[in-house]
Amino acid sequence: MKLWGGRFSKSTDKSVDDFNSSIRFDQRMYRQDITGSIAHAKMLGKQGIIEKSESDLIVKTLGEILKDIEDGKVEFLIDAEDIHMNIETILISRIGDTGKRLHTGRSRNDQVALDIRMYLRDEADEVSQMLSDLKDIVLAVAEENIETIMPGYTHLQKAQPITLAHHFMAYYEMFKRDGERLFDLRKRINVMPLGSGALAGTTYPLDREFVAKELGFDAITLNSLDGVSDRDFVCEFAFVLSMIMMHLSRFSEEIILWSSNEFGFVDLDDAYSTGSSIMPQKKNPDVAELARGKAGRVYGSLMGLLTVMKGLPLAYNKDMQEDKEQIFDALDTVKMCLPVFGGMLSTMKIRKDKMLAGAKGGFTNATDVADYLVKKGLPFRDAHAGVGKMVAYFLDQDKALDELSFEEYKTFSDLFAEDVYEAISLDTCVNLRTVTGGPAFETVKKVIEKYKNM
Ligand code: ARG
Secondary structure (H helix, E strand, O other): OOOOHHHOOOOOOHHHHHHHOOHHHHHHHHHHHHHHHHHHHHHHHHOOOOOHHHHHHHHHHHHHHHHHHHOOOOOOOHHHOOHHHHHHHHHHHHHHHHHHHOOOOOOHHHHHHHHHHHHHHHHHHHHHHHHHHHHHHHHHHHHHOOOOEEEEEEOOEEEEEEEHHHHHHHHHHHHHHHHHHHHHHHHHHOEEOOOOOOOOOOOOOOOHHHHHHHOOOOEEOOOHHHHHHOOHHHHHHHHHHHHHHHHHHHHHHHHHHHOOOOOOOEEOOHHHOEOOOOOOOOOEOHHHHHHHHHHHHHHHHHHHHHHHHOOOOOOOOHHHHHHHHHHHHHHHHHHHHHHHHHHHHHHOEEOHHHHHHHHHHHHOOHHHHHHHHHHOOOOHHHHHHHHHHHHHHHHHHOOOHHHOOHHHHHHHOOOOOOOHHHHOOHHHHHHOOOOOOOOOHHHHHHHHHHHHOO
């Protein structure tokens, strides 16, 4: 008979058992479920709600069950529905009536809310660690490339020269914000719902603060309806994961472009690329492509979760069981992407020569030629128009602005003097941009130093 089978006279149809059961995917919360139950049982004993000896036996047996699960000695049952009832069933099979006292003052509704919060709390810490490892890699590559000049783009058209360090540090900023989001989210996860009961709390004199302290929660929920039905933190987690994937996907897109023959900015390591079954010359950026592709999958989880929740009346509804596969899949995906992406970045070869050549073409120093004329007294709009004409004139000749002869310069403006070459060299273009946040070698170096010491 089911743990809840008292009022039933028929057993559940096999198809309903399969349909209803979540053990297939919620068994990964076994440790959280047992740890939560141990804290609950201790509290019941301390409060005199059950005998101290009963509490002790429950705690001890739950510890043994945990060990048996970890040793692979436990088989979960589909018709025990979920991880909560599977463990309770095992407990009762081992210590009989005493085991039946564990669920006093508790409902599966607040139990599952507790478990998922504990599970996601640990996952938030794990993703934070992985993100921080990736940040370290980004920082290390940046540090080695403070003087690696490359073209910066807008509209994917060459715009102005920057450095690879500057470019990488832009991603560092994104991942840093992602880390901050995880940190912030963790505060909202880390609120203890046990004591909410099924929806309306409980008449037993529970010590909720004690349970919260035992389990490392910073606070307890203050509304029992919300305590059992809040899944904001699950949606929020899916959003943070989606944002991480969006950043990885943008980065991936660049790696894919950069590793193409047309760009040739990077050479992916053999260990982080794949070949073609038919074209012998191919080396494909599959890691980056998959990271880009998997962003769609994680966004799907976010949409799935928001949609599950949108029409649910208070309080608990079984629909909410659908939260787990979505968030677990999103977590598994992100945790798979982060380290492999880091490995790809740390092993790829950077073709500084190609980056520099890229920065030389495409008139990336045109703004600086205009600024040069401004410094010599021309209003910026006139300078802009004048340099535009120069660019148009030399467009077909595949010439860079600093390759023009002095005579050629003079035909465009009398304001040009010999110092123009120095003024518009790529080094100058980058290094005059010392504004905070700019690409000048020293400026980026300072930012890198700051983050290294954080
Ligand atoms: N497996 C359920 C879930 O994941 C646990 C809570 C079920 N509660 C209930 N009263 N049916 O949401």
